Each structure stands twice: as structure tokens, then as C-alpha cells.
Amino acid sequence: MADNEGNRFSARAARYASVGARVGGVAVQMAGARLAGRSMGDAANAAALTLALGSLKGPLMKVAQFMATIPEALPAEWAEKLQQLQANAPPMGAAFVKRRMQAELGPDWRTRFDSFDLHPAHAASLGQVHKATALDGAPLACKLQYPDMRSVVEADLKQLDVLFALRRRFDGAVDTREMAQEIGARVREELDYTREAKHVALYRDILGSGELETDVRVPGVRLELSTGRLLTLGWLEGEPLLSFVGAPQEERNIIARAMFRAWWHPFVRLGIIHGDPHLGNYSVFRGADGKAAGINLLDYGCIRIFPPKFVKGVIDLYRGLRDGDDDLVVKAYEIWGFRNLKPELVEILNIWARFIYGPLLDDRERAIADGVSPGQYGREQAFKVHKGLKEKGPVTIPREFVFMDRAAIGLGGGFLHLDARLNFFRMFNEALGEFDVEAMAEGQRAALERAGLTAAFD
Numbered sequence: 001m002a003d004n005e006g007n008r009f010s011a012r013a014a015r016y017a018s019v020g021a022r023v024g025g026v027a028v029q030m031a032g033a034r035l036a037g038r039s040m041g042d043a044a045n046a047a048a049l050t051l052a053l054g055s056l057k058g059p060l061m062k063v064a065q066f067m068a069t070i071p072e073a074l075p076a077e078w079a080e081k082l083q084q085l086q087a088n089a090p091p092m093g094a095a096f097v098k099r100r101m102q103a104e105l106g107p108d109w110r111t112r113f114d115s116f117d118l119h120p121a122h123a124a125s126l127g128q129v130h131k132a133t134a135l136d137g138a139p140l141a142c143k144l145q146y147p148d149m150r151s152v153v154e155a156d157l158k159q160l161d162v163l164f165a166l167r168r169r170f171d172g173a174v175d176t177r178e179m180a181q182e183i184g185a186r187v188r189e190e191l192d193y194t195r196e197a198k199h200v201a202l203y204r205d206i207l208g209s210g211e212l213e214t215d216v217r218v219p220g221v222r223l224e225l226s227t228g229r230l231l232t233l234g235w236l237e238g239e240p241l242l243s244f245v246g247a248p249q250e251e252r253n254i255i256a257r258a259m260f261r262a263w264w265h266p267f268v269r270l271g272i273i274h275g276d277p278h279l280g281n282y283s284v285f286r287g288a289d290g291k292a293a294g295i296n297l298l299d300y301g302c303i304r305i306f307p308p309k310f311v312k313g314v315i316d317l318y319r320g321l322r323d324g325d326d327d328l329v330v331k332a333y334e335i336w337g338f339r340n341l342k343p344e345l346v347e348i349l350n351i352w353a354r355f356i357y358g359p360l361l362d363d364r365e366r367a368i369a370d371g372v373s374p375g376q377y378g379r380e381q382a383f384k385v386h387k388g389l390k391e392k393g394p395v396t397i398p399r400e401f402v403f404m405d406r407a408a409i410g411l412g413g414g415f416l417h418l419d420a421r422l423n424f425f426r427m428f429n430e431a432l433g434e435f436d437v438e439a440m441a442e443g444q445r446a447a448l449e450r451a452g453l454t455a456a457f458d
Helices: 009-035 043-054 059-068 076-084 094-105 149-170 177-190 193-207 249-270 308-323 327-337 343-361 377-390 399-418 424-432 437-451
Strands: 115-116 126-136 139-145 232-235 272-276 283-287 292-297 303-305
Touching: 059 094, 076 232, 076 283, 094 139, 094 232, 094 249, 149 177, 149 283, 177 399, 193 232, 193 249, 193 272, 193 303, 193 437, 249 272, 249 292, 249 424, 272 399, 308 327, 308 343, 308 437, 343 377, 343 424
Parallel strands: none
Antiparallel strands: 115 126, 126 139, 139 232, 272 303, 283 292
């Protein structure tokens, strides 16, 4: 029984005024810097942008942090500063939570729980999570969306267009228009908790049985306690991933192996990825022996479902790099959506591809990268790519590339935090099996149908 917030003009107009003033001020400063012969990505502009966005809460800061993890979405100086932002929004107070819960479940909402903690366990940019207990005694996690988020998101995405336009105007090596469309589509999806409930069902179908049951846990959904802006899941007990940084190597490897499987298996088998590999979206559970036994996979708002042909392109690129087949490499990039690829542009893109695929091509136990801090993972290669594209480009980044790239970087950063040492080549090829794109497409269609989703690719 949710109230009809919708995409209200008044809320949208207020957000436009608040965000537009900050982003507009940064734009003026950057234009002045450009006239003075300074780079738009210099330290002063990066500091101004961080100050402006850091004073905001909500989707724009979430998007800014998200962009900071995608090499080439932003200048390196911007990315470094934006990664320092904290994504926690001020939590809703107890009285406000009561009103929001009543709007979602009706005036008798409290009688539908044995207990409900009005103080959030976690607060983030789009909503907050409350711990509760069901009438049957089961522990629950209730994810409650902040009010007017649809209006706020639309206003913030307009300002995101301003930032991308600045990027294109002052530095045309990378055309980010498709990237902006992709980010907008995915953030809008995150507002739909009914869809997220289906994502959870999808992952329970994929990971909730068979060989992955022991090391990856997916929560159950309580549909009777969920709406479009309230998602109630089973509460999964676990500890923060970073609390295991000093654990024995064996335990760190167990955690990393579970993360690898939770990400790569759904992709190569069904063309589906968890597109937000933020470390806060994992927690670690222990086995009967008290040691790390696997991960809880949390937050299913950002799930990307890819067309089967794109998945084939990813596999073809891997095989082309592995076998030295230049024609297959070019074909794979074209399947991804890159256009007008001259040989020199292909070689520039290969800098990035060899970096991402490198651990998967190396049949030995190793770290994901040597001598690199998690925050700098991929930055050196991104700098080389950008330098090459300024000379030989420009190139348009296809929208499907965005979440694939971002998730790979986030996953690699997690492996670096854990200092995991694994044979990534063998794990990837075990997941890959006898890859067949037609069989994958049929499996994807069936899995989406079971979860109540459709394969409508945009």
C-alpha cells in the first residue's frame, strides 16, 4: 500500500537547484582553468568537484563514486579524489521510518514483525537497512528506500550529463555518451525493489545449489513484506571482508575463490553479472571450525544481464589473446560494440585487455597483480590507453563495456585487499567449460523466466 511519490516536479525542481548550483560552479571554474591553459583534470579542479559532490547526498555521489572505479570515465585526478568520498547518507530518524513503513505496508505494519529496529543497521545513498525479526522468528533485513528518490535520481542524472559534456568538450579522446546512458539505466533500475527481489531469486537459482552452495550464500526474499520501495530479505550473519586481511593465506584464498565463482560463473554460463562489487556488498561467514568458509553476496540492485552475443565477444577476446589470433580479437571488439577500429586503435585497446585477462591467461598460482595498491589497480594501464587514444582516437565506449569493466576492476581490487594467491586460469576455464553460445542463450532465457524477468536488452 505504497504512497504515490512518483517523479514529482516539485522534488525534482528542488534537487535541480541544489545540485545544479554546485555542478555549475565547478563547470565555470573548469572553463576558466581551460582558458588559462590548465588541464580540466588538474588537482584544483578535482578538489573543487570533490568539495561540491561531497556536500551532497544521494544518487549523484553514488554515481560519482561508481564512475571513479571505471578507468577513463573521469580524469585520473578526479577519480582519485572521488574515491575518497563516503557514500553514507544521513539516516532517517525513527519517526520518519515509521511513516515510511506505514506508507509501504499499511497502518498495521508493526504487527507483521516480531521485532523491528527503528535505527538502521546500514545507511547508504538510496535507502537504509533495518534489522527485524519475522513472526516465525527468522532474522530479517528490511531495505527501505528514502522518499522522492525517483525525482532525485532524475535531477542528478541531468547533472551527470553536464559532467560528461565537460569531459567531451575538454578531452575528446573518449566519447562517454553511451556510458552515460548505461549508468542512467542501471541507477533507475536500482530504484525498483520489485525487480531487485527478482534478481535475488535469479541468484538463488544460479548459486543456491550444487557445487557453489558451500561457499556462496544468497538471502531469501519475503515477498509478503516487500513492495516497490521496501525489500525484505533473510538476514545473513557475516563479518566484513576487510576484517580478514590479516587472516591466514588459506582463508583469504577461500574468500577470494568464492568471490571469483560468484561473479564469473553466472556470467560465462548465463550472461549475468553482479555489477556492484563494492567490498561492502560481501560479508564472510565462518564454518564449524571457526575459519572463513565463504561469502554472503549482498545487494542485488545492480545486476547486469547481457545479450548472449556480448558474452561470446568476451570469450572470443579471451581466446584471441590466448591463441594470438588477431582477427578473432578484432571481431570480439566489434561484437562488444567498438566501431571503426584501425590496427593502431586495436593495439591500444589490447593494453587494457591484456591487463584484465592477464591473470586468466597465466596457468600458475599467482596474485591478481604484483606491487599494486587496491586504489591504483588498473590506473597505469588506463593512463597508457588514454594517452594512446588522444593520439589515435577518439573511440566511443560501448555501453555494455561499462559494468563489465567496472566489475572486473572492483573484483580485482578485492583480491588485492586479500592478497589472494590462486590459479585464476584454471578457475576461469573450469567456469567456462565447453562454452556454447546457443546453449548459454537457452539457459539464460530459462533462468530469467523462472525468476520472472525478461531478456529485454537495451
